[in-house]
Amino acid sequence: MDAAFTAEQDEIRRTLRDLLAKHSGPGEVRAAVRTAEGHDRALWRRLAQELGLPGLALPEEYGGAGCTATELALACEETGRALLPSPLLATAVLAAPLIAALGTPAQRAGLLPRIADGALTAALAVPGGSMAAALGLTADNRTGGWAGGGRAGGVQARLGDGGWRLYGEADRVLDGHSAGLLLVAAHAGGYPRSRTLLFLAPAEADGLTRTRLTSMDETRPLARVELRDTPAELLGADDAPDVCGALAATGRTAAAHLAAEAVGAAAGALERTVAYVKEREQFGRAIGSFQAVKHRLADLYVRVEAARSAAYHAAWDPAAGPLALAQALEAARTVAGEAVQLHGGIGFTWEHEAHLYVKRAAGDELLFGPVHRLRDHAAGQAGLFGDVTPGGLVHGVAVR
Numbered sequence: 517m518d519a520a521f522t523a524e525q526d527e528i529r530r531t532l533r534d535l536l537a538k539h540s541g542p543g544e545v546r547a548a549v550r551t552a553e554g555h556d557r558a559l560w561r562r563l564a565q566e567l568g569l570p571g572l573a574l575p576e577e578y579g580g581a582g583c584t585a586t587e588l589a590l591a592c593e594e595t596g597r598a599l600l601p602s603p604l605l606a607t608a609v610l611a612a613p614l615i616a617a618l619g620t621p622a623q624r625a626g627l628l629p630r631i632a633d634g635a636l637t638a639a640l641a642v643p644g645g646s647m648a649a650a651l652g653l654t655a656d657n658r659t660g661g662w663a664g665g666g667r668a669g670g671v672q673a674r675l676g677d678g679g680w681r682l683y684g685e686a687d688r689v690l691d692g693h694s695a696g697l698l699l700v701a702a703h704a705g706g707y708p709r710s711r712t713l714l715f716l717a718p719a720e721a722d723g724l725t726r727t728r729l730t731s732m733d734e735t736r737p738l739a740r741v742e743l744r745d746t747p748a749e750l751l752g753a754d755d756a757p758d759v760c761g762a763l764a765a766t767g768r769t770a771a772a773h774l775a776a777e778a779v780g781a782a783a784g785a786l787e788r789t790v791a792y793v794k795e796r797e798q799f800g801r802a803i804g805s806f807q808a809v810k811h812r813l814a815d816l817y818v819r820v821e822a823a824r825s826a827a828y829h830a831a832w833d834p835a836a837g838p839l840a841l842a843q844a845l846e847a848a849r850t851v852a853g854e855a856v857q858l859h860g861g862i863g864f865t866w867e868h869e870a871h872l873y874v875k876r877a878a879g880d881e882l883l884f885g886p887v888h889r890l891r892d893h894a895a896g897q898a899g900l901f902g903d904v905t906p907g908g909l910v911h912g913v914a915v916r
Contacts, residue, residue: 521590529590532567536598542869545735548601553694554728554737555601563602564634570608571632574616578628585769589776589831593824596780599872601735603637606691609773610766611638611699617762618714618752627697627716639695641741643670643702645688647883650701651767653838654889658760671702671743673713680715680750682743688883692739693728695719700741700748701759712759715748722747733879735872771837772830774884778844778877779824782851785873786816789855796860809858816851823847842890848877849887 521529539559540548548556563569573588574580581587588608595604612631615638616624630636642650642662649655649662671684682702692698698717703710717724723746731738751757790813793804803809823844830840852873856863863870881887 525587525590528587529594532569532591532594533597535562535567536594536600540598540600542872545599545601545872549734549737554691554734555603555694560602561634563604568632569604570612570634573608574612574628574632578616578624579632580628584831585772585834586828586831589773589827592773592777593780593827596777597784599735599781599784599876601737603691603695605773605777606639606695607631607637609770610640610690611697613766613769614640614699614714614762615751617765618757618759620753623716623751636697637691637695638697638699639689639692641671641686641689641692641698641700643684643686645686647688647690648885648889650763651770652760652764653767653771653841653884654893657763657767671700673702673704673715673748675704678747680748682715682717682746682748685740685742687740688729688738689741690883691737692741693726693737698724698741699751700743701763714751714759716751717743717746717748731879732882733875735876736879736883765834768834768837771841771884772827772834774880775823775827775830775837775840775844778841778848778880779820779827781873781876782820782823782844782848785848785851785855785870786813786820788869789813789816789858792859812854812858816854819847819850838890838894841884842887842894845877845881845885845890846887848873849881852877
């Protein structure tokens with residue numbers, strides 16, 4: 517593995533950082549999240565058309581740049597540093613890879629070029645608000661429990677003379693209120709032969725209702741999607757594609773990108789805190805000159821750099837994505853909490869920018885974690901615990 521970045525990768529990072537420094541400061545972020553879309557549409561068009569951000573990891577034949585997961589991870593790190601509210605995660609990290617993996621040639625040719633140029637945004641809707649389980653990050657997604665199942669619960673799909681129809685609802689759909697296309701996970705077949713499939717539902721489909729929810733982190737807009745006899749198109753061919761396998765593969769790569777984004781947020785919070793302690797004076801000295809403050813900042817720096825190394829490795833080897841995500845989420849949570857503490861009295865005010873980082877760290881762990889479940893599932897998949905016999909111990913708890 518060559519850990520050095522290429523000139524092109526460094527240019528992606530530099531260009532994006534410069535652009536976001538000018539157009540995505542704390543004030544711009546707060547203004548963007550209060551719009552109907554939940555993001556700055558003009559800035560998103562610029563990121564898509566000038567930098568090709570949504571198509572960065574898509575093949576050139578579909579209008580993308582044909583880059584690797586590493587380039588997209590570097591972009592996510594910079595958007596995380598600025599806490600940029602945008603459809604990048606929902607569209608380019610979650611939805612586009614699923615369309616590329618499962619879609620028919622016609623579906624890929626019709627949707628991916630529009631995603632690459634920013635004309636179309638998409639969102640992945642899974643029932644029960646169980647995104648982490650659906651992506652195989654905290655549980656085995658082949659059990660199907662995350663998607664409801666049987667004749668009730670979750671989202672149900674029925675095939676009739678007029679095609680597929682969807683019934684049910686999905687909560688906590690990332691960017692679900694504004695996406696032009698929804699990828700809906702639904703059960704078909706009924707109990708006991710039910711199977712999980714993915715369907716394409718355009719935003720203007722009949723019977724589709726989308727409601728934006730109040731979320732802890734306003735930069736991550738969430739929505740409730742209700743489907744009442746909604747016409748939809750099966751993603752892929754009719755020969756039962758391996759949806760759970762595709763979701764798990766997408767989850768591993770998405771975890772690497774999410775880890776890079778969380779590292780960017782942690783680094784941004786740390787940079788702002790370092791700048792503050794250099795200026796804030798107490799007893800005639802900058803508080804950053806106190807040994808106790810130096811030690812705390814040094815510990816935070818080590819956490820961020822360790823998480824960054826894990827995220828970069830995961831971009832090269834997506835199998836390490838879930839563990840890298842756990843480390844990055846933990847680092848983001850710790851750094852954001854310390855940022856509030858080290859900012860003192862102003863850090864505790866709700867209006868201060870430090871709280872944006874606290875909300876991002878907490879919101880991401882609720883949506884894609886928690887950290888201990890990410891690690892527990894990864895350890896179980898690696899076989900670290902082996903076979904547990906009755907009377908043994910798992911995490912210090914006796915197994916009966």
